[in-house]
Amino acid sequence: MGRSVKRSMWTHTAQRSRRARRPYPVRTVITRSQGNTSCFQRLPAEVFHMILDRLSVLEISVFSKASKAIGNSILGYVSSPAWRNKMITQSINHPTSPYAHGNIEHYNALGWLFKRCTLLLPTEDRLTLISSTFSQMPCFKLEECTAAGCLGFYGYGVFLKTMISGWGEVKWHRVFNFLCSFTNLLPKIKMAVTGTPGVSCSLELQLRLFCRQVLLDPWPGKGTLFWLTRILKPWPMVLQARLLFILYGPLLPDSTLAWQGMVEREMSHSDLGHMAGVIVLLYRNLDHLTDWTTDTMQTILEELIVLPEVWHMENVARLFVLCGNTVCYSFLANKLHNGQLLQVSRLIVHIILVCEKDGYSMNWVVKMVHQVCQGFNTSERFAFIQRLEDMFSEVTMELIEIVTAGNHHEGTGPFQTLRSLLQSRAHFHAKFLHMTLQN
DSSP states (O other), rough: HHHHHHHHHHHHHHHHHHHHSOOOOOOOOOOOHHHHHHHHHOOOOEEEHHHTSSHHHHHHHTTTTTTTHHHHHHHHHHHHHHHHHIIIIIIHTTTTTTTTSSHHHHHHHHHHHHHHHHTSOHHHHHHHHHHHTTTTGGGSTTTTOTTTTTTHHHHHHHHHHHHHOOOHHHHHHHHHHHHHHTTTHHHHHHHHHHHHHTHHHHHHHHHHHIIIIIIITTTTTHHHHHHHHHTTTTTTTHHHHHHHHHHHSOBBHHHHBBHHHHHOOOOOOOHHHHHHHHHHHHTTTTGGGGSHHHHHHHHHHHHHHSSOOOOOOOHHHHHOOOOOOHHHHHHHHHHHHHHHHHHHHHHHHHHHHHHHHHTHHHHHHHHHHHHHHSSSSSHHHHHHHHHHHHHHHHHHHHHHHHHHHOOOTTTTTHHHHHHHHHHHHHHHHHHHHHHHHHH
8 A cells, every 4th residue: 555655646746747847838918009919910901091091191200100010001002092082182172072171280290100110211202102192183383274263282281291301401302303304493593583573474373383282381480591591592682582472472463473563553461561571581591501692682783673673662671661661671772782872762651651551660760871871971961861851852743733634632542652752851850959969
């Protein structure tokens, strides 16, 4: 009995020992990304696309970050003509469609989608992909879309801003070259700026919409400055002035540029506000621009205010009032340096008139005239003030002749201008004498 118990105990011990020496089965480690995406990779493409059809654009963009394989699959999905027609073309041409989001969020989401899907691709490949996706759509190309109210350029601008945000300036240069090639931009600009102003009104409007909505307006500040200088740089200063007018000049109700309007009648400060803003932007950044100087801007301004002919004098004055002291003083000082006292006096008189009409403080004009006087000796200063007074009289007489010859009555344009001129002259003299006596 004792021997059998010992034998049995020895047998169980040996079995446990052999079991202890058996190797444990090898267990593989599955990462979170592998575990979450492996099931999708095994799905047929049609089923995978059905799943994506139920996601929003932004949700698809987030899903594309799950893995490289998922990102590549989504990239193939969004490159298909069916998806492109549903999510891009229809949303632009048909703002009431179920997929239309005529707002910034939809195109912003599209930008994030392509940005994330192409994250691992070289820059040239990313731009090539954009080209292949959008090149077949006339809405994104100059003079090819005929749909009324098309949002193509607007949507493309929001998309592009999101897509290339965070890229360096070197890559931005590549983007600009890509856009020039994609839209044939430079030859079309050449056609517009070398032809007769207003003849190719459709081309002028298309260039304005494309450059403003795709490149300039979505990027405030330095972004606008970069794209603007790229657009202007290939052209001589005379054509740069014409291009600035095409991009920022006032529009008539029929969406044509007011070339003749600037010559024949007064334009409001709202009509000239965008043009003044971009001039100020260039002036403020002259220290950082290698191809533009103060003299360059002076030439561009002189060319601008005679397009297509010499502007109505109040429009010239209103533009400089909106540009502010730095631009205005620089322009006047340069003209005085070149001996153009008569032109400067006439411009100052109309600046005073515009300030009175538009409700701007007369102190600004008085300070600027004092600043101009600082560059003269005593005799030159007296001659300048005398010339300014003579110009007040000349402009007053011109308006009186217009009022009497045209039988204009109180309340009409010329009569109102004459009254505003007399009031502005009195206000200017009072402020000027007050500041002079204080000093």
